[in-house]
Amino acid sequence: MYKIDPEYIAFLESWHQIMYILAGLSLAMSLGIFFYHKIKVAAIKTYKGKYDYILMHQVRAYQYVVYAFAAALFFYGNTIGDAFIVKSIVYVFVRAFISLCVATLVAYVSYLILKFYYPGVMDKQLRKLRYAPRISSAGNEMRLLSEEEEDVHLDAGMQAEENVFSVDYDVWVDEKTGEVKIEKYAGYLEALECGSCGFKTLTLQSEEIVKPATEKEEGELIRHYKCKYCGAERHTKYPIARIIKSESEYKLPDDYVLKGQRKVKSIMIEIISTKGDKKEYFFQNTKQASEFLAQFDFDKDA
Numbered sequence: 640m641y642k643i644d645p646e647y648i649a650f651l652e653s654w655h656q657i658m659y660i661l662a663g664l665s666l667a668m669s670l671g672i673f674f675y676h677k678i679k680v681a682a683i684k685t686y687k688g689k690y691d692y693i694l695m696h697q698v699r700a701y702q703y704v705v706y707a708f709a710a711a712l713f714f715y716g717n718t719i720g721d722a723f724i725v726k727s728i729v730y731v732f733v734r735a736f737i738s739l740c741v742a743t744l745v746a747y748v749s750y751l752i753l754k755f756y757y758p759g760v761m762d763k764q765l766r767k768l769r770y771a772p773r774i775s776s777a778g779n780e781m782r783l784l785s786e787e788e789e790d791v792h793l794d795a796g797m798q799a800e801e802n803v804f805s806v807d808y809d810v811w812v813d814e815k816t817g818e819v820k821i822e823k824y825a826g827y828l829e830a831l832e833c834g835s836c837g838f839k840t841l842t843l844q845s846e847e848i849v850k851p852a853t854e855k856e857e858g859e860l861i862r863h864y865k866c867k868y869c870g871a872e873r874h875t876k877y878p879i880a881r882i883i884k885s886e887s888e889y890k891l892p893d894d895y896v897l898k899g900q901r902k903v904k905s906i907m908i909e910i911i912s913t914k915g916d917k918k919e920y921f922f923q924n925t926k927q928a929s930e931f932l933a934q935f936d937f938d939k940d941a
């Protein structure tokens with residue numbers, strides 16, 4: 640039989656108290672961040688506003704929610720298993736270590752879920768917000784124009800942005816009053832903002848390797864950009880660590896005649912990388928889909 644040191648018991652009691660308080664605070668913080676985010680979204684009046692806010696902040700907010708929850712688990716873990724703990728102070732460290740492992744595992748798994756699985760879920764939420772019927776200032780339900788119809792409402796710069804897939808404009812029309820609402824969304828491909836005209840139409844034309852990279856040394860490359868709208872050019876130097884060339888080529892079958900078929904709602908292109916990453920892209924016609932594929936570069940965009 641061993642005798643339990645009363646000082647050790649007193650230490651354990653205050654230790655547990657501190658851990659309970661910290662666990663409670665972490666849990667409160669986790670819930671607090673979650674509801675703060677929900678309230679923020681709910682307080683935004685327009686669908687477009689909600690869309691932008693969710694796109695910008697939701698994943699990060701949920702990351703903090705799970706990290707705070709993992710911290711709560713860690714602190715709570717440091718209070719369980721009294722039967723062992725009273726035997727020796729060593730168990731306090733063992734318990735702390737096990738709690739840390741469990742909390743880290745929970746945080747890491749949630750991180751992976753948020754990074755790889757969750758964006759697909761959020762995409763559905765975003766798509767709902769994007770395509771929910773808008774209401775005009777006269778109170779009428781507006782209609783979203785198709786890609787073919789919307790061009791008359793977009794200026795040449797906006798159309799150029801759509802043609803390089805850097806920006807996607809949604810045009811909503813109130814057919815009774817003629818009110819038009821134009822909403823701007825990020826396109827599927829990256830294009831830089833042109834310094835001359837300000838549209839996102841600056842696309843990469845060619846790359847020139849000035850100095851090839853070796854195993855020991857960085858190389859150098861110049862990228863030539865050209866604005867698809869105003870024609871301005873830009874040349875920028877970049878260091879190259881290693882050159883990896885993509886050999887894959889994507890092409891749509893030519894005998895797919897969907898364009899102009901009103902019953903076809905959208906065409907989906909799913910691109911899966913060798914690493915298993917998946918991306919889905921939606922288009923209204925094959926012409927758009929083909930043009931997208933012609934400009935798609937996996938190393939840059941996926």
Ligand SMILES: [Zn+2]
Nearest residue numbers: 833836866869
């Ligand atoms: Zn320009």
